[in-house]
Amino acid sequence: MKKTILLIFLSFSFFLFAESTFTVMDAPNDDGSALIINWNIDHPDLVKIVLQKEKANGEIVVLVETDQQFGKYVDGESVTAGTEYGYQLYAFDSADQQIAKYEGFGTAKVQWFNTNKISLLFMVVVLTAAIVYFIFSAKSGKELYIRKISGLESMDESVGRATEMGKPILFVPGILDLNDMQTIAGLTILGHLAVKTAQYDTKLIVPVCRSMVLSTAKEIVKESYLKAGRPDAYDPDSVFYLTDDQFGFVAGVDGIIVREKPAANFYLGAFYAESLILAETGFASGAIQTAGTAMPSQLPFFVAACDYTLIGEELFAASAYLSKEPHQLGSLKGQDLGKAIFVIVLTAGIIMEIFGIHFLKNFLTLH
Amino acid sequence: MKRQIPLIITFLVGFIVIFSEFIPQRFFGQISSTLEEWFLIISGFAIILGQLSLFKVNFLKIKFKQPNWPYYIVTLISFVVMVGFGAFWGTETSSGFLGDGAKIVATLGDKPFDYLFHNVYQHLSATMFSLLAFFIASAAYRAFIARNVESNLLLIAAVLVMLGNTSLGSALTGWLPESLKFLHLPRISEFIMKYPNTAGQRAIMIGAGLGLIGSSLRIILGIERSYLGGK
Amino acid sequence: MSAHKQIDRRWIFLLIFICVALPLIFVIGLPIETTENSRLVYDLVQNTPPGSKVILSFDYDPGSKPELHPMATAVMKNCLERNVKVIITALWPMGVQMAEEIHEELKTEYPQMEYGVDYVNLGFKAGGMVTVQAMGKSFRTIFPTDLNGTSINELPIMNGVKNFDNIAFVCSFSAGDPGIKQWVQITHDTFGKPVTGGVTGVSAPAVLPYVNEQQQLTGLLAGLKGAAEYEFMVKKPGTATSGMDAQSIAHLLIIIFIAIGNINYWRNKKKEAKGGE
Numbered sequence: 001m002k003k004t005i006l007l008i009f010l011s012f013s014f015f016l017f018a019e020s021t022f023t024v025m026d027a028p029n030d031d032g033s034a035l036i037i038n039w040n041i042d043h044p045d046l047v048k049i050v051l052q053k054e055k056a057n058g059e060i061v062v063l064v065e066t067d068q069q070f071g072k073y074v075d076g077e078s079v080t081a082g083t084e085y086g087y088q089l090y091a092f093d094s095a096d097q098q099i100a101k102y103e104g105f106g107t108a109k110v111q112w113f114n115t116n117k118i119s120l121l122f123m124v125v126v127l128t129a130a131i132v133y134f135i136f137s138a139k140s141g142k143e144l145y146i147r148k149i150s151g152l153e154s155m156d157e158s159v160g161r162a163t164e165m166g167k168p169i170l171f172v173p174g175i176l177d178l179n180d181m182q183t184i185a186g187l188t189i190l191g192h193l194a195v196k197t198a199q200y201d202t203k204l205i206v207p208v209c210r211s212m213v214l215s216t217a218k219e220i221v222k223e224s225y226l227k228a229g230r231p232d233a234y235d236p237d238s239v240f241y242l243t244d245d246q247f248g249f250v251a252g253v254d255g256i257i258v259r260e261k262p263a264a265n266f267y268l269g270a271f272y273a274e275s276l277i278l279a280e281t282g283f284a285s286g287a288i289q290t291a292g293t294a295m296p297s298q299l300p301f302f303v304a305a306c307d308y309t310l311i312g313e314e315l316f317a318a319s320a321y322l323s324k325e326p327h328q329l330g331s332l333k334g335q336d337l338g339k340a341i342f343v344i345v346l347t348a349g350i351i352m353e354i355f356g357i358h359f360l361k362n363f364l365t366l367h
Numbered sequence: 368m369k370r371q372i373p374l375i376i377t378f379l380v381g382f383i384v385i386f387s388e389f390i391p392q393r394f395f396g397q398i399s400s401t402l403e404e405w406f407l408i409i410s411g412f413a414i415i416l417g418q419l420s421l422f423k424v425n426f427l428k429i430k431f432k433q434p435n436w437p438y439y440i441v442t443l444i445s446f447v448v449m450v451g452f453g454a455f456w457g458t459e460t461s462s463g464f465l466g467d468g469a470k471i472v473a474t475l476g477d478k479p480f481d482y483l484f485h486n487v488y489q490h491l492s493a494t495m496f497s498l499l500a501f502f503i504a505s506a507a508y509r510a511f512i513a514r515n516v517e518s519n520l521l522l523i524a525a526v527l528v529m530l531g532n533t534s535l536g537s538a539l540t541g542w543l544p545e546s547l548k549f550l551h552l553p554r555i556s557e558f559i560m561k562y563p564n565t566a567g568q569r570a571i572m573i574g575a576g577l578g579l580i581g582s583s584l585r586i587i588l589g590i591e592r593s594y595l596g597g598k
Numbered sequence: 599m600s601a602h603k604q605i606d607r608r609w610i611f612l613l614i615f616i617c618v619a620l621p622l623i624f625v626i627g628l629p630i631e632t633t634e635n636s637r638l639v640y641d642l643v644q645n646t647p648p649g650s651k652v653i654l655s656f657d658y659d660p661g662s663k664p665e666l667h668p669m670a671t672a673v674m675k676n677c678l679e680r681n682v683k684v685i686i687t688a689l690w691p692m693g694v695q696m697a698e699e700i701h702e703e704l705k706t707e708y709p710q711m712e713y714g715v716d717y718v719n720l721g722f723k724a725g726g727m728v729t730v731q732a733m734g735k736s737f738r739t740i741f742p743t744d745l746n747g748t749s750i751n752e753l754p755i756m757n758g759v760k761n762f763d764n765i766a767f768v769c770s771f772s773a774g775d776p777g778i779k780q781w782v783q784i785t786h787d788t789f790g791k792p793v794t795g796g797v798t799g800v801s802a803p804a805v806l807p808y809v810n811e812q813q814q815l816t817g818l819l820a821g822l823k824g825a826a827e828y829e830f831m832v833k834k835p836g837t838a839t840s841g842m843d844a845q846s847i848a849h850l851l852i853i854i855f856i857a858i859g860n861i862n863y864w865r866n867k868k869k870e871a872k873g874g875e
Binding site: 112 | 385388389390391392393396406409410413414415416417418420421423424427434435438491492495496498499502503505506507509510568571572573574575577578579580581582583584585586588590591593594595
């Protein structure tokens with residue numbers, strides 16, 4: 001009997017209370033700076049909803065005015081972790097009369113781990129482990145096969161040709177700053193190239209687009225000349241700044257190509273629309289051209305106008321490839337393993353999706 | 368020691384930034400933005416080095432009357448004029464040492480810096496960008512030659528995409544009945560861009576992404592040191 | 599590169615110049631056909647309820663103005679005509695100037711539109727992805743004032759706009775980094791808001807992968823053609839539409855060049871073969 005009464009009461013209360021909801025909860029996976037307010041107000045006369053918040057100093061702020069009976073609001077403004085905040089939601093009818101009021105309280109909490117990024121962490125760990133494993137395995141003396149990259153193999157040929165012709169070599173490390181990995185990858189190749197130009201006593205011209213790159217490139221070239229045993233041959237003005245402006249820089253470099261007629265041009269770094277303007281001007285001057293970038297949209301232009309092109313990952317692999325040091329080459333092997341894992345995961349994902357299993361897709365999607 | 372300290376800093380900063388991606392604590396969140404600010408401040412100071420380099424290189428070329436030296440005078444004059452105008456009368460949103468130059472604004476219709484920006488700089492920039500149209504034509508003329516199977520495929524795809532993007536493309540195949548609409552040139556062009564092109568782009572992006580991770584790890588772990596100069 | 603005898607590049611340049619310049623002077627008015635990607639952008643704007651607020655981000659500079667400015671103008675005017683309120687931001691410093699130029703046009707073309715009520719220019723903010731991320735939590739901390747220094751609390755359009763929750767969609771006109779990718783990665787992937795936009799013709803292939811089933815990007819206006827398609831859909835032909843004639847003719851000329859290049863190549867090859875015999 002008691003059970004029957006309880007059941008009747010629960011069913012009745014469901015109809016009475018369960019239809020309209022108003023909740024305030026902590027925003028997950030954040031630094032405790034946001035609260036999420038959800039509402040679902042079911043009232044036949046409802047035309048307007050006003051959501052307001054009571055600040056710590058007692059001040060009332062209106063957050064939302066809407067006609068939507070259900071919705072979500074993320075309050076990320078002046079929310080301090082550990083402090084309780086009160087929210088009120090008022091429902092109004094067409095005569096602007098208040099027909100219901102709801103109240104909720106919530107405290108934002110700081111989380112220690114962002115569970116949304118678990119798949120990202122998983123991938124980072126797997127890739128890092130693969131790269132570190134191959135680095136150690138290479139250090140222990142294991143022979144590693146790395147395929148030939150013709151763009152890098154031809155570097156000696158380019159320097160040799162420039163020396164024979166008595167013409168300079170032009171190196172452009174892209175147009176982005178030092179916080180872009182492509183610029184750093186370009187600069188590491190510059191280091192190797194500068195050793196060669198020092199050995200062959202060939203003039204090197206390095207115009208740069210960013211002041212930070214200027215300081216770094218200067219240092220790299222100087223060290224390379226020192227390493228080659230030719231510190232006297234180092235010209236501090238061989239690395240110079242032109243301008244931060246994209247097309248101003250292109251105009252400057254084009255001018256250098258036309259006037260100085262370098263025998264070999266290297267464009268290694270991040271490039272945008274200027275890629276073809278540089279490469280075509282270089283082609284017209286008759287230089288051997290090597291380009292490398294990870295910008296997918298610029299690669300076709302470089303491929304069309306240059307003799308050799310380092311495509312995407314080849315640019316990043318260049319330094320390790322040129323150094324021929326086993327532990328650097330080991331990291332390339334690790335990358336290859338990472339690529340194999342990606343292919344397997346992609347194939348598995350396609351098959352799972354065909355069969356309507358969405359686990360992998362959901363796991364890999366970042367929210 | 369000269370080499371060790373930068374390597375330790377790189378290692379620590381690299382790992383903190385990676386971890387801060389996964390730990391939503393405010394302290395870690397602030398680290399990334401603080402480092403970004405430091406970078407901006409350092410590059411702000413580095414600009415002075417850049418300007419000095421520009422000035423010195425051009426000045427020396429003029430001084431020693433190197434070939435084409437009059438061009439370098441143009442660079443230096445442009446540089447001094449823009450800096451001077453900006454410093455003396457400011458820009459659209461800020462005032463200079465001499466205020467806003469109301470008299471000049473009345474004559475030119477703009478502050479001197481903005482006048483040059485709108486009437487010289489903008490047009491020069493657009494001119495350089497539009498050079499692309501000429502270079503694309505000459506590069507296409509050389510690149511799309513039917514030498515072998517791959518270049519044939521490239522040539523056919525290029526012609527289809529180009530035709531599909533023109534009004535002529537839609538006029539040429541516009542008469543096709545509904546059942547053969549998939550052969551309509553703009554549709555073929557859209558298909559090529561959407562599927563084969565996207566697949567290729569993604570492959571390059573994934574490869575480059577992995578390369579980037581590999582390079583970053585080499586730098587963070589101190590294996591790659593050439594960016595510090597030398598080996 | 600190929601050492602085969604080919605046409606002097608300067609002839610190609612001259613012909614391209616003529617083929618681009620003439621249709622710009624004497625407009626032919628070739629028909630324009632819309633693509634799915636442009637229609638998606640148009641539909642997004644059309645399906646946004648009047649009174650909603652959207653972000654238009656001007657992430658380009660004068661260099662890419664010829665391609666991106668017409669589409670930015672068309673989308674902005676379309677939003678305002680539909681009474682969709684426009685909040686302008688810029689991830690590129692020069693983007694502010696670009697937006698201001700449209701602002702000047704609006705003053706004369708739509709005198710009834712009020713600055714601060716129907717649209718606002720919040721100006722440029724450095725930081726790229728970090729800035730977009732912070733905007734997702736609180737607008738006011740990133741943009742406490744508009745371009746003129748007016749507190750955004752005093753601007754009616756910013757009433758109730760706290761973060762991306764109060765925004766219908768983001769539209770970025772992007773010439774590179776930071777730009778549309780950052781908006782996709784943060785605004786769509788993290789905060790779940792629709793992102794759309796336009797890019798230059800050369801960078802479109804790299805951005806197209808984001809127009810996918812997950813709708814990371816809702817459509818994309820690709821270069822001058824995308825802009826012309828948008829102008830066609832809103833029935834307001836502008837600079838992009840007149841530029842399309844030039845582009846179509848130039849494309850045709852390039853195809854002719856490719857054909858000539860191939861004929862020359864084969865002719866040279868035949869000659870070489872004969873010489874070899």
